Amino acid sequence: MRSIAISLLCLGCLALLGGAAHLTLRACALDLPRWMSVPGACPAPAETRQAVALARLDAQRSDLLQRIALAESQLSRLQCDAAGPDPHRALDPADWRRGDLEALYGCWDLSTGYQTRNTETGDEVGYPAWQICFDAKGNGLQKMRDMDGVACEGPVKGGFTEAGALQIEEAENLPCGDGGYIHRREFTCTATAGAASCDTLQPETGGRMAVEFRRSAREL
Structure with missing residues (x-):
């Protein structure tokens, strides 16, 4: 009986040693026959590599999504303004003939003399400085x-x-700083050699005068 008990004890030890060896082999990722597989054992090397690759791709995707969100946020704060026409470009007769209002864009200085006559006193007043500045739609301000x-x-x-x-x-009527004014005028202009030659008419008084304007490098 004693020998039988010892034999059984030895068999139990061998079983424990075999189980431990099996688990050790699985932990080291050694391939075992299918009949020796154990639930919860270490995955095969190919499965491990695939899991690592998927995890890396998922991290890259998250990083790209964050970058896209940041770029969209920065883009939404940008304001793009279209560049306007050059206010100093030479007068193009072709633009003038087409009726392109951008041909007027910028400031124009009087390059000839101009006088008005006081309707009450008959005195003439000379204007050495006269400038008209236009936007790209033909709206202007004269000084x-x-x-x-x-x-x-x-x-x-x-x-x-x-x-x-x-x-x-x-x-x-054009108001002046001394409380006076210049009677309202109408201009009819043509383009000649880079300048605008204009005939001015004051409908109220019938006064007429020819003047010429050229592009200006600065505003008054």
């Missing part, structure tokens, strides 16, 4: 300064006729 430094300022509107002539209109 005049007489010999005594008195300034007159007000809006104008430019537009082209079907015949290709430029018409500039004042909505009302």
Whole structure:
């Protein structure tokens, strides 16, 4: 009986040793026959590599999504303004003939003399400085300064006729800093050698004068 008990004890030890060896082999990722597989044992090397690759791709995807979100946030804060026409470009007669209002864009200085006559006293007043500045839609602002430094300022509107002539209109009399004014004028202009040659008419008084404007490098 004693020998039988010892034999059984030895068999039990062998079984424990075999189980431990089996688990050790699985932990070391050694391939075993299917009949020796144990639930919960270490995955095969191919499965491990695939899991690592999937985890790496998932991390890259998360990083890219974060970068896209950041780029979209930065883009939404950007404001893009279209570049306007060059205010100093030479006058192009072709643009003028097409009636392109951008041909007026920028400031224009009087390059000839200009005088007005006081309807009450008959005195003539000379204006050595007269500038008209237009936006790209033909809306403008004119500034005049007489010999005594008195300034007159007000809006104008430019537009082209079907015949290709430029018409500039004042909505009302042009007010001046000394309390006086210049009677409302109408301009009819043509493009000649890089300049705008204009005939001015004061409908209320019938006064007329020819003047010329050229592009200016600065505003008054």
